[in-house]
Amino acid sequence: MGYTKEQLLDRLKEFEINFASYDHPVVLTVEAQAKYVGHLGGLLSKNLLLKDKKHRYYIISALTNTNVDLKVLSQRLGLGKGGLRMAPEEALQEILQVPLGCVTPFALINESAGTVSLLLDQGFKSKESCFFHPLSNDTTISLSSSGLEKFLTSIGRRPAYVDLEANPSVGKDNPPDLAAFVPSDAPALSASIEKATPIQLPVVNQTPENLKSTSGKTSSKSKVPSGTTEKPKSTVNPLTEATDVEKLVDSIISKFATAVQAEKNPNDLQKETESSLLDGVRKRITTDLQMQMMSFKNAAYSQGFHAGVEAVGIAMKNMSFRS
């Protein structure tokens, strides 16, 4: 059973991901969608479901004016020249569990889409208002890129942006630059779904202990009986997230921007100027905030370090006292 629109929106609220929702008649194309929400000043997305010769699936989520060349992408993924095609209609139903015209990154919330790879246009990065279908095409939701990233992280995906228009030469000396986005498995389109692991970028884990536990997880493919919603556990140390200066600044600015927008009437026609205003604000203050945050991190570490040194000194004094 696939998620419904309501279940998805509940999940977004649960994770405190801010979004604005617009209902409209059913639309099957971006042009039709633009008629209803195009004036709101956010970034519309065009979403494609693609399939390769080994029955692996890919969602391409791009800005409407990004030129998506399937031949180039196919090479960049290491699938050769004609390796990518549009997926058949049945795949939308079976794998993404969404109706026609409704391909969306949110479909990844479904277990059936567990092995589908997501290529997200880098044009969405750091943007306040991006439009996607929330699993049904009679609604469009607008959320910030950091909200989308939070959603993806909540379903065990690592958010990653791709320059979809880049056309690097692929050859002996230039390996396919998107090879990491090729799923390790094809989806099993049968009743009991094998739980495969989410697509990870080649990121190295930080401590030997973490390395051990991840390799344990990636090599095991336990058969999960359909019905249980066991999400793969995030293998990132929570402190790493918490001390990531750039992520932190990004989330602070996004929270602030969303709050500003929420204070105003959501149907206000000034949404367009607001988005670009907030983008401009973000540009102005990001560097300063990052520097301040780094100073903070360094100061906190230094204080902790000295406390540690003192603690060792005290322990040693106590030891010599006793002897």
Next chain:
Amino acid sequence: MAEDVDSQVVNPWEVTAKDGGKIDYDKLIEKFGCQRLSDDIVQRVERLTGRPAHVFLRRGVFFAHRDFNEILDLYERGEKFYLYTGRGPSSEALHLGHLVPFMFTKYLQDAFKVPLVIQLTDDEKCMWKNLAVEESKRLARENAKDIIACGFDITRTFIFSDFNYLGGAFYENMVKVANCVTFNKVVGIFGFTPEDHIGKISFPPVQAVPSFPSSFPHIFSDKNNKVNNNLRCLIPCAIDQDPYFRMTRDVAPRIGYQKPSLIESSFFPALQGENGKMSASDPNSAIYVTDSLKDIKNKVNRYAFSGGQDSIENHRKFGANLEVDIPIKYLSFFLDDDPELEHIKEEYGSGRMLTGQVKARLIEVLLELVERHRKARALVTDEMVDAFMAVRPLPYMFS
């Protein structure tokens, strides 16, 4: 080995252009044998790091490299590398030119999420500038504060000064390197003479060995106290440091180590123009991180060499000479916004914009930079310096 009398001189202790003109970077790349940093590589960096390239890469400030492609290859495969840069702490006052390699290194650290070692060559300055040992050490600590203020991440940065750190595994590597370089060789590379004291002649290995991870066992050894000697090193530096690392790359395979890769920058021009010399004795030749708004305004307005015409009439007619204009040069270093810079170059080059306007914009940009640096500098305490310089492990250096 005598240099041609009229060719340019570029080595770690002297940079002079031919006939007092501009440095010919093409000739330099050819002579040194390094490679130009192409646009392809810049775009590849953007793809791999998922963010726009640093302004210094986009504007060709960092313009040459050795084996940078190999670093990008291994990074793409999910392998790791670390960064190494440094400073010779010869003066307390740092100017913007001094900050350039550090600003770029910070970007590399953030973009690739890798650790960094920073060497303060207080011993070198002690020898070359005839400073007292205590004074060199003091300057090293003071400079460390300005370096830290550039925004390095303490959880993945180790700063060390030679007087404090030399010994142990670091010294073992120095001996290994020194074993492979003859007196004739260093004379050839660095121009030493028999009159130079032996301290200078034996210094090069000190700057070479931070390229090898085994020099830092507290950072790079694993649970079994073994160091992975295949961990590669990337060195961002100004191109005058190339001789040290040519020597290092020559020696590395002979002692079982990997060659370090380099990414090199051109020289930061003095306010008076490319042909001028930035010197500590002339405070008006550069913008210092301690300059006030008044200082910056004064220096830019009065001393920044202008490519504009001598009269407004001629300027409107002929436009500015962007090649020699220092405000434009400085803006290309520090104004991040590509479209805005293009616009200014268009308008100024055609004569529609006046020198005063360009200088005003530069003053704004410099002030923002200097202010941000000063704020960060004020938050660097001696305890923080001690923590950055403590010989400690960096468990989260790759996350």
